[in-house]
Amino acid sequence: MASDNSDNSPSPFQCSWPECTLSYQRREHLNRHLTKHFKTTRFPCPYCETVLGRRDSLRRHIVRYHEGRELIRTRVLRACTHCKARKTQCSGILPCAFCSERGLSCSYEAMADGTAGDLQNFHGQMYELTSQTTLPSREQEMAEINSCTNSYFRHFHPTWSFLHKATFHPTKESRILVQSVVMVGLWVTKEMRAQTVATEIHERLMASIQLQRAIWDVSNSHAIEETSTWLMGTYQAILLNVIFSLKTSKQDTCGSHQNRLLAESCHEILIALVKSSMRRGMFSYPKMLAQYREMNLDPHTAPHIWVGIEESKRFALTLYHVWKMYYDTQGSSDPGTGTDLLSLQDLHFSAPVSDDIWNAETVPELIRMVEDKKENGNQICDNEMNWICKWSSNDT
16 A cells, blocks of 8 residues: 655655655555656657657557558457456456456456447558558458458468467457557468558557556566456467567568667566566466466366466477577577577476367367377376476487
8 A cells, every 4th residue: 555755654665756655565556656657758650760749649649640550459359247346457358367366257248349349440541551542341440350360370370379260359359469469360370461451460469568568567576366267369479570570580681770670679588578477477387277277167167277288388398499489590699588598397287188189170179089098098197297398318
């Protein structure tokens, strides 16, 4: 709780911001308070090098100098029924973090219409980028988004399979994750116009990711609550953009200034993502389980919990491979950002299930395949002896 220094017994952690007299009993509360000062003093434009002091000034700047573009929103589109009733912050996914922690049935009133409408606006911007003079109907636009999603799972997912196809629905996922999937889905079509749009989306998303560092980057946080919910959708989206940047940079033979800036930003974000994931314990199987410890286990929730844990494993393993791939090709002169930052010995979880199970078309089919494995004596075992870090004493 904050207190004013006019009080006779000030709290030990005082805000150092000029003219601010607030102080706090705990350092983490002071750190959270300080972010408010920084957030309100610097608003960099995501499309140029201009930095403004107010958000409304930034919005006017974008309207005036970057016609046809928008200020990327940082808040979720809609709160679920429980969060709305309690007036608590909602993570915007299904199920949301609040409901997942408490085993509640999560639902969104008129969510399909609201989210589809937002995706419609987003896809409308995609059409503007490709110089279309008219916008198609909502049904056509949602069909395009679904087409990009199908393209993603058909061409990209077989190599980078850390999203769960059977439970991925564009109208129910976080906005940044859907946009990232659409971005990749456009790129893998190998059509020039689609790849141009994909690159534009990537630039906007990278700018948004940078602007939201205070939300997802906990690499320098002094304390993280054990019960804090992981921002899995956000982290998956960041990982997708890092992979996209690494893959497309190899095809950039011109070495443009813009691409060099994106590469530098990618390096910074990748390090922050690895450090934040380690701080949250996202490479630890016990911490993966802890994300669901307050959720009631029953036949309805069990598949969701199982998929969530497997998705966490695949995210962690993919991030390890991306980090190793990046470090092997780019190297790093920064201390603490080499192979010692993330190694095989940090992977305290067993290998994910086979791809044939993970890629089952439906959740019931997935459950049937898991049961078949058990009947054939192939028990899925997550005990410590089967953790990846136990496979070898050498980091390969």
